[in-house]
Every structure is written in structure tokens, then in C-alpha cells.
Amino acid sequence: xxxxxxxxxxxxxxxxxxTKLLIGEFLNYKRIWLLSFVLTxxxxxxxxxxxxxxxxxxxxxxxxxxxxxxxxxxxSNTWRSLAFFLDERKNALNYVVQSNSFEQLENTPxxxxxxxxxxxxxxxxxxxGIIDATGVQRAYAGPHGLAGKNYKxxxxxxxxxxxxxxxxxxFLGFRNVPHISIALRHTTSDNTYFIIRATIEHQLPKIxxxxxxxGNGDAFLINARGVLQTSSHYFGDxxxxxxxxxxxxxxxxRTMTITLEDGQDLIAAFRHIPDTPFILVVLKSKKxxxxxxxxxxxxxxxxxxxxxxxxxxxxxxxxxxxVRRLKLLDRKRSKYFHMAEYENKMASIGRLAAxxxxxxxxxxxxxxxxxxxxxxxxHFKEELKKDTRLLETVSVILASVKRCSRIxxxxxxxxxxxxxxxxxLTLKSVLDEVLVFLVKEAQLKNIFIDIDVPDDLPQVVGNRxxxxxxxLNIVNNAFAAMPRDGRLSISAQxxxxxxxxxxxxxxxxxxxxxxxxxxxxxxxxxxxxxxxTGLGLSITYGLVQELGGRIKVKSKVNEGTxxxxxxxxxxxxxx
Amino acid sequence: MQILLVDDEKELVxxxxxxxxxxxxDAHWAVTPNDAISMLSNQSYDIAVLDVQMPDxxxxxxxxxxxxxxxxxxxxxxxxxxxxxxxxxxxxQTGEAxxxxxxxxxxxxxxxxxxxxxxxxxx
Numbered sequence: 001x002x003x004x005x006x007x008x009x010x011x012x013x014x015x016x017x018x019t020k021l022l023i024g025e026f027l028n029y030k031r032i033w034l035l036s037f038v039l040t041x042x043x044x045x046x047x048x049x050x051x052x053x054x055x056x057x058x059x060x061x062x063x064x065x066x067x068x069x070x071x072x073x074x075x076s077n078t079w080r081s082l083a084f085f086l087d088e089r090k091n092a093l094n095y096v097v098q099s100n101s102f103e104q105l106e107n108t109p110x111x112x113x114x115x116x117x118x119x120x121x122x123x124x125x126x127x128x129g130i131i132d133a134t135g136v137q138r139a140y141a142g143p144h145g146l147a148g149k150n151y152k153x154x155x156x157x158x159x160x161x162x163x164x165x166x167x168x169x170x171f172l173g174f175r176n177v178p179h180i181s182i183a184l185r186h187t188t189s190d191n192t193y194f195i196i197r198a199t200i201e202h203q204l205p206k207i208x209x210x211x212x213x214x215g216n217g218d219a220f221l222i223n224a225r226g227v228l229q230t231s232s233h234y235f236g237d238x239x240x241x242x243x244x245x246x247x248x249x250x251x252x253x254r255t256m257t258i259t260l261e262d263g264q265d266l267i268a269a270f271r272h273i274p275d276t277p278f279i280l281v282v283l284k285s286k287k288x289x290x291x292x293x294x295x296x297x298x299x300x301x302x303x304x305x306x307x308x309x310x311x312x313x314x315x316x317x318x319x320x321x322x323v324r325r326l327k328l329l330d331r332k333r334s335k336y337f338h339m340a341e342y343e344n345k346m347a348s349i350g351r352l353a354a355x356x357x358x359x360x361x362x363x364x365x366x367x368x369x370x371x372x373x374x375x376x377x378x379h380f381k382e383e384l385k386k387d388t389r390l391l392e393t394v395s396v397i398l399a400s401v402k403r404c405s406r407i408x409x410x411x412x413x414x415x416x417x418x419x420x421x422x423x424x425l426t427l428k429s430v431l432d433e434v435l436v437f438l439v440k441e442a443q444l445k446n447i448f449i450d451i452d453v454p455d456d457l458p459q460v461v462g463n464r465x466x467x468x469x470x471x472l473n474i475v476n477n478a479f480a481a482m483p484r485d486g487r488l489s490i491s492a493q494x495x496x497x498x499x500x501x502x503x504x505x506x507x508x509x510x511x512x513x514x515x516x517x518x519x520x521x522x523x524x525x526x527x528x529x530x531x532x533t534g535l536g537l538s539i540t541y542g543l544v545q546e547l548g549g550r551i552k553v554k555s556k557v558n559e560g561t562x563x564x565x566x567x568x569x570x571x572x573x574x575x
Numbered sequence: 576m577q578i579l580l581v582d583d584e585k586e587l588v589x590x591x592x593x594x595x596x597x598x599x600x601d602a603h604w605a606v607t608p609n610d611a612i613s614m615l616s617n618q619s620y621d622i623a624v625l626d627v628q629m630p631d632x633x634x635x636x637x638x639x640x641x642x643x644x645x646x647x648x649x650x651x652x653x654x655x656x657x658x659x660x661x662x663x664x665x666x667x668q669t670g671e672a673x674x675x676x677x678x679x680x681x682x683x684x685x686x687x688x689x690x691x692x693x694x695x696x697x698x
Contacts, residue, residue: 361655362584365677369590372681376597405678412676 033323040315045308052304056297060290067267067289068255074211075253075269075282078219081207082273082280086167089182089200092122097186097196105130105139105196112141124201126179131157131195142199160185160195167276170202170221170229170238178202178238204278205230205238211282218266218283221273222246229278234260246270246279257286339539342469350465357408364404371397407436422547424459424570425467427492427500434471438479445484452491458569460500462547467567470547473540474504474563481508481561499549499566510557519553576692577619578602581611581637582626582653594681600688608632608640615644622688627654649691653679 096114097105104110111128118125127142135152151157159166160183173179183197204221208230211219221229228240235242247254247270254270265286272279374394378384385391431453442449460467478488489505511519518524520541544551548568555561578595580588580602588604595602603620605611608631611623623641627634638650653675673687 358655361677362587365655365679366584366587366590368678368680369587369594373590373594376594380597401678409676 029323029327033319036323037315037319040319041312044311044315048304048308052300059293063290063293067284067286071267071269071282071284072253072255075271075280078208078211078282079271079273079280082204085204085207086273086276089122090165090184092118093182093184093196093198097184102188102194108139108141108147111139115141124203126173126199126201128196128198131197133193156183157195161193165275169223169227169277172239173199217285220281221278222281223277223279234266234283244281335538339542342539353411357411360404361408364401364408367397368401371401422461422463424461425464427457427460427502427567428453430464430467431471431490434468434475438475441479442488445479445482447479447482447486447488450487450489454493457492457500458494460567460569462567466543466547470540470543470565473536477536478504478506478508478561481506495566498569500569502565502567503562505560505562507560510559510561511555512557516553516555576600576688577621578688579611579614579620579623580604581608581623582606583629598685600685608637611637612640612644615641619645620648622649622651622691624651624653627652651675651687651691653677
């Protein structure tokens with residue numbers, strides 16, 4: 001019988017069919033947490049990032065377009081000023097040829113007079129020459145004395161004869177000052193051609209310098225071969241060859257982004273000045289245009305970063321909180337489930353024990369009466385009185401019946417445990433009922449059991465079954481801590497409070513302080529690999545509380561453990 | 576003192592009656608509730624010792640019927656066990672002291688019989 005109970009006990013403290021599944025669920029909390037955190041965070045943050053990137057791209061593009069439009073507008077305005085400057089000079093020369101005949105212009109002193117006049121009126125006129133249709137310079141006024149020179153084979157002469165006008169590239173002329181020359185073809189009334197050609201100090205940089213100072217840009221002229229016609233902030237001095245890729249010459253302003261060798265991006269607007277080799281280039285540093293926007297974007301991204309961090313922190317906190325709650329509730333539910341299962345099991349054991357006891361008690365009663373009758377007969381009949389051997393045999397039978405009946409009585413009271421109302425209980429008798437199951441195991445493991453419960457101990461109040469379970473669990477634990485040889489001391493005493501103090505001390509392996517902190521927590525077990533659920537002591541704890549008592553534990557590794565249970569007494573009830 | 580023993584185990588009641596007889600107590604026995612009732616109408620008894628679990632009728636029902644016939648009769652229950660409800664009911668009807676669990680030592684039974692004759696037992 002004790003063997004059977006021991007087995008069922010082991011099961012009660014071991015794995016039920018559902019336990020493994022539950023432990024499997026517990027291991028998943030980390031995954032649940034991760035999944036919920038990642039999904040929530042993704043749904044919260046992806047739209048924010050998406051809109052931030054969208055906003056970044058849209059504002060960047062619109063700002064770039066704006067910058068290009070401004071560069072383009074600036075280029076158009078500058079172009080107009082330049083064209084006006086050149087037109088003025090062309091018109092002056094035109095006026096000269098219109099108002100003077102070829103003969104008059106051929107006259108050098110008169111030409112000198114005209115040069116002086118032009119120089120005074122427009123400034124910058126350095127020399128002036130009259131070339132006939134064969135390319136011979138017929139008259140010249142200026143510092144170089146080039147009269148009589150033949151320009152027949154020069155490109156500018158051919159261009160002028162073909163197109164009516166030609167403006168030269170910039171060249172370093174008189175006193176090493178950059179100059180340009182303008183040549184104009186004139187058709188006389190008798191249908192002959194001649195050309196008036198003037199060299200002018202290069203005054204276009206002045207116009208451009210106004211543009212340069214208005215903003216962080218650069219503006220310069222360049223010819224189709226990439227030679228600078230005015231000095232440039234980015235590309236160097238006048239007449240320097242550059243490697244700018246120029247767009248095809250059109251009448252429209254063209255804009256594009258060019259990248260310098262040092263990686264700097266520039267917005268460039270190009271405009272070809274008609275009838276000249278010049279292309280106007282207006283440059284704006286992209287970096288400088290964009291820098292206020294960049295700063296605002298940096299601020300925006302900082303705010304974005306902060307708010308994402310706050311959102312993540314919040315999601316982290318909420319997820320952690322809920323997963324922890326879930327875990328706790330799951331454990332609680334599982335604990336109650338196990339407790340119910342355990343109580344069911346104990347009730348079944350009780351019913352079984354009671355049933356067996358009943359069946360044994362009836363025949364036992366007959367044996368008792370029959371053996372008693374023999375004794376009676378011996379007592380009253382002389383001839384039987386002499387048969388001592390018979391009397392001895394019968395008294396052994398009666399003693400054995402008594403022994404059996406003690407066991408069945410204990411089984412019966414163990415089975416009588418489903419009663420719910422608290423009743424006065426004698427601690428010693430409950431202890432005896434429990435120990436009857438454990439005596440055999442104690443003998444096998446050579447454990448000495450020492451019980452010190454005074455007879456005048458007040459009765460405790462509670463449910464017999466629950467108290468039995470509490471004692472059974474604690475003693476079972478003590479046995480588990482003592483593999484072989486040991487001492488189990490059970491002592492009870494009165495306290496000043498209306499409680500009985502019960503100490504159950506073993507000389508087992510003890511419990512480490514870290515484990516001791518968690519010992520009453522459900523699912524805390526150091527024997528999980530041996531099939532423990534870690535529920536035994538948590539159930540014990542719950543039961544002691546249901547009984548209205550307290551449980552404490554003290555332990556030293558390798559010395560042993562003391563469980564101290566305080567149980568309410570009848571005195572309290574009276575109070 | 577006239578005692579009526581009722582139990583479905585004939586060997587038990589007959590032996591018990593014989594042993595009580597040795598001790599000067601006049602004990603009759605019946606193995607079925609019906610026999611017990613008919614015996615009660617033929618003769619008057621002081622105490623009835625009833626088994627709780629019997630095939631036709633349990634001890635508590637039998638007690639009611641017997642009380643109806645003979646209100647002065649006192650009762651002791653004797654049982655192999657009885658369930659918890661049975662235990663509670665037995666205790667409430669006769670008091671825990673007069674609810675005996677088999678096997679019963681004859682001396683303690685006689686002690687109870689004497690006691691019940693003195694106090695009248697719990698009704």
C-alpha cells in the first residue's frame with residue numbers, strides 16, 4: 001500500500017500529460033515578445049520614415065528646380081546686359097560708316113579724330129582700321145601702325161565678309177590688356193564692300209563682376225573651344241583652357257548640373273551670345289543654395305530620430321508589460337490547473353483507500369469475532385483453558401487483526417479528506433496518518449524519523465486533507481533531499497500567538513540561497529530533468545495559506561533544511 | 576439489557592451475539608432489515624446495533640423505521656467504513672462516540688452499550 005502511494009505521490013510531483021506542453025508554451029514568450037515588438041514597431045515607424053524620405057526627395061527636387069530657375073533667370077538678365085554692351089559698340093561703328101564716306105575714312109587724321117571721339121564717348125576703343133574688300137587695311141588709327149597690312153586670309157575677315165559682322169575671341173592686346181575686336185562689313189551706295197574694325201578694351205568682366213558679387217555664384221564667358229574669355233572664380237584666369245562640357249549653342253538658356261574635380265556640385269546656366277563666340281556661364285554652388293535646407297532637414301531628422309526612439313521605447317515598455325502579464329497569468333492559470341488536478345488525484349487516492357479499507361474491514365471483523373469467540377470459549381470452558389498453544393495462536397490472530405485494523409483506520413481517515421468546513425484536528429493523528437505511507441520508504445533509505453509532538457498541544461483548525469497534503473509534500477521533499485541515511489525531525493510546539501509551530505527538519509543536501517528565494521514560486525524546480533514540475537512546494541504554500549497559516553524555510557547547503565509551518569489553533573477560533 | 580444486532584454478515588452477528596451472551600448480555604440478531612423489524616414487533620429491545628451498509632436498506636433508513644415502531648430504542652452504528660457522508664450522517668445521528676468502525680473490540684462495544692444505557696445516547 002505504501003509502495004502504491006509512493007508511486008502516485010511521485011506522479012503528483014512529476015510530469016502530468018499537460019506539463020510538457022505548458023513548459024513548451026512558456027519558452028515561447030521571448031518569441032511572442034519579439035514578434036509583437038517588431039510588428040508594432042514596423043507598423044508605427046515605417047510610415048513615418050516613408051513620409052520623411054518622400055518629403056526629403058520632394059523638397060530637394062523642388063529646391064533644385066528653383067535654384068536652376070534662378071540661375072537661368074540670372075543668366076538671361078546678364079546676357080541682356082552683355083548683348084546691350086556689344087550692340088552699343090556695333091551701333092557706334094555702324095554710325096561711323098553710315099555718316100562717313102569711304103574716302104573720308106581712308107583719311108588717317110580723320111580716322112584718328114573718329115577714334116578719339118569714340119574713345120571719349122564709349123571708352124575702351126584702342127584702335128580702328130578700314131579694310132577694303134580685298135583684305136588690305138587702307139587706313140589705321142591706333143598705337144600699332146598696321147596700315148597696309150593684308151588680312152585676306154584671316155578667318156575673321158572671311159567671317160565678316162560672309163556674315164556682315166564678327167566679334168573676335170579675347171586676346172591680350174595693347175599693354176597686355178584683354179581686348180576684343182569687332183569687325184563690321186559696310187555696303188556702300190555703289191555696291192562695294194569695306195570693313196571697319198575696332199579693337200576695344202574688354203569691359204565685359206565689369207558687367208559680370210556685378211553678377212558675381214550678387215550671390216555666391218560665378219559668372220564668366222567662355223568660347224566654344226572651352227577657353228575662358230573672362231576670369232572665373234572656379235576655373236581660373238582669362239584665356240585659360242577649361243574642360244567644361246558645353247551644351248549645344250541655342251538661343252535658349254540651358255541649365256545643367258556640373259561636378260567639379262573636388263566633387264563639388266554646381267548648378268550651371270549657359271547662354272550663347274549671338275554674333276559672338278561667347279557663351280555666358282552662370283554658376284551657383286549647389287551646396288550653398290541647399291545649405292539652409294540641409295540644416296532644416298538635419299533638424300527634422302533629429303526630431304524624427306527622437307520621436308522614433310520615444311515610440312520604440314513606448315512599444316518596448318508596453319510589449320514587455322503585456323507579455324509579462326501574459327506569462328504571469330498563464331503561470332497562474334497553469335498553477336491552478338495543476339492544483340485542481342492534484343486535488344483530484346488526492347481525492348481519488350482517498351476514495352480508493354477508503355474502498356479498500358471497507359472491503360477489508362468486514363472480513364477482518366468476522367476474523368476478530370471468531371477469534372474472540374475462541375478466546376471466550378476458552379475462558380468459559382475448562383478443557384480449552386488448558387490448551388495454552390491454542391490460546392497463544394488465537395491471541396496472535398487477535399493482535400494481527402488489531403494491526404490490520406490500525407492500518408485500515410488510517411486509510412479511512414486519509415480518504416475522509418474532501419470535507420470542506422474547517423474542523424478541529426489533532427496534529428499528531430494527522431501526522432501519523434501521513435507517516436504511515438512513508439515509514440516503509442524511510443526504512444529502505446535508512447532514515448531515522450524522530451517525532452516530538454507534545455500531548456497537550458492545542459488542536460489545529462483546518463481541513464484534514466489539506467493538512468495531510470502539506471505534511472506529505474514537505475516530508476516527501478525532505479526524503480528527496482536525503483538519498484540515504486539521514487534524520488527527519490518533526491517537532492511541534494505552542495506559540496504566544498494562537499498558532500502551533502511545526503518544524504520539519506531534514507539532514508539533507510540543503511538549498512542554495514539563490515534557489516531558496518524562489519522555492520515557493522510555481523514552476524521553479526531544480527529537478528526538471530528528473531521530471532519535476534516545480535509545483536509541489538507552491539501547492540504546499542497555497543494550501544498553508546488556505547489553512548490560514550504561514551510557511552517559512554531555512555536552509556544551509558550540505559547541512560539540511562527546516563520547513564516551519566504555523567497552523568491556526570482552536571484558540572483563535574474561540575477568540 | 577436486550578440488544579438487537581443487525582448486519583448482513585451472518586457470521587459476524589451470530590458470533591457477536593454469542594460472545595455478548597457469554598458476558599451476560601441478551602443479544603438477538605438479524606441479517607436483513609425486514610427480519611429486524613419483524614423481531615422488533617414481537618419483542619422490545621433496549622439498544623439496536625446496526626450495520627450501515629446492507630443490501631436492501633441502509634442503517635439510517637432502518638433506524639427511522641425502527642424508531643417509528645419503538646421510539647424508546649437507542650442505536651449504535653457499526654460499519655466497515657461508510658463514505659464520508661455516511662460518517663457525517665452517522666455521527667450527527669448518534670454522536671461520534673456511537674459510530675463504530677469495524678473491527679470492534681468486544682470490550683469497547685460493551686462499554687458503549689453500558690454508556691448508552693446510562694446517558695440515553697444522543698437522539
